Amino acid sequence: MACASPFLDKPAPGWKRDLNAPNETPNTRPHPSILLNTPNHSDEIYLEIASSKLLAQGIGIWISFFLLLCAITTVIFLATYIKITGNAPPALDNVASLIVLITSVWGGIYCWRMDVEAPRDQPIRFNRLRRKVYVYRFFHDGRRPFSRSAWGVRVEAYNWDDLRAEACSVYGPIGTGGFIETVTLAVVSPGTNKVIDRFHFAHGIQQGEMYWALAQLFMQQGPQALPAFPRPPRDWNNEKVTFNLARRLAPKVKWPEDLDLESRTAP
Known part of the structure; x- marks a missing residue:
């Protein structure tokens, strides 16, 4: 054929x-x-x-940990910035932080589920x-x-x-x-x-x-x-x-x- x-x-x-x-x-x-x-x-x-x-199960779970750590770090950064300066970060930083936060949470959940829910x-x-x-x-x-x-x-x-x-x-x-x-x-x-x-x-x-x-x-x-x-x-x-x-x-x-x-x- x-x-x-x-x-x-x-x-x-x-x-x-x-x-x-x-x-x-x-x-x-x-x-x-x-x-x-x-x-x-x-x-x-x-x-x-x-x-x-999946070529191998066990890799995605570590990727998910890393991505969710990125999300937590972003939230801590924003909270610390507001606490120290008393003001919200500049608009550009806000947008960048929001993108990182959404992408990290989205990707982290996806990688976690792919690794632990796949039979x-x-x-x-x-x-x-x-x-x-x-x-x-x-x-x-x-x-x-x-x-x-x-x-x-x-x-x-x-x-x-x-x-x-x-x-x-x-x-x-x-x-x-x-x-x-x-x-x-x-x-x-x-x-x-x-x-x-x-x-x-x-x-x-x-x-x-x-x-x-x-x-x-x-x-x-x-x-x-x-x-x-x-x-x-x-x-x-x-x-x-x-x-x-x-x-x-x-x-x-x-x-x-x-x-x-x-x-x-x-x-």
């Missing part, structure tokens, strides 16, 4: 290339020694792969017999960091045949700046290339291609087509995370009962 121009309408931000469609031969062969995580589960019915939008894992289940994919997704809205309804986990089901994988590379603020490479999955309207939904699949194009190849092999041939993994699956809910405050506070993965049963069983 790889081509010089995007196959979908509209392509993902930072599109680099399309990967082969669900029922086509995988672009690559998965190598267990390279993949970061062993699949959470695999049997004759379903395959579960770990996924998360420990956002697994994706590929049910071979139902030919459906169940996605445990964490939704958030940076424009509404105080909202309850805009933040939370929802489980969504899609038809396997309607998925398309895209390799992407976007510029992001990592260290001194750099490119963030991901593989995303798009959901198309049946029989068309029109995208109706899209979600994160894996960090790193090489990792994403191999996980997508795992899903293709499983859905096309069954668990016997998967390579043997040298490590046991990671227990995301019960692992020891005492050293990481964000991981300790993050909610465990808990599927809704009806979708949990559906995603693990045959029709």
Whole structure:
């Protein structure tokens, strides 16, 4: 499927290339020694792969502390200035202080919630017999960091045949700046290339291609087509995370009962 121009309408931000469609031969062969995580589960019915939008939980919580400290410092500065001079700061200083205060509180709350409210894992289940994919997704809205309804986990089901994988590379603020490479999955309207939904699949194009190849092999041939993994699956809910405050506070993965049963069983 790889081509010089995007196959979908509209392509993902930072599109680099399309990967082969669900029922086509995988672009690559998965190598267990390279993949970061062993699949959470695999049997004759379903395959579960770990996924998360966050590269690592625990960084945002420290950013939030720093930003909220900036907000507190700004308030102390204004209060001290008024107490010493008996006058309000100049208009320009007032505006600058207000911008710093709002930005710090806004950014601090957002970083805190992203770190402690995102679940420990956002697994994706590929049910071979139902030919459906169940996605445990964490939704958030940076424009509404105080909202309850805009933040939370929802489980969504899609038809396997309607998925398309895209390799992407976007510029992001990592260290001194750099490119963030991901593989995303798009959901198309049946029989068309029109995208109706899209979600994160894996960090790193090489990792994403191999996980997508795992899903293709499983859905096309069954668990016997998967390579043997040298490590046991990671227990995301019960692992020891005492050293990481964000991981300790993050909610465990808990599927809704009806979708949990559906995603693990045959029709």
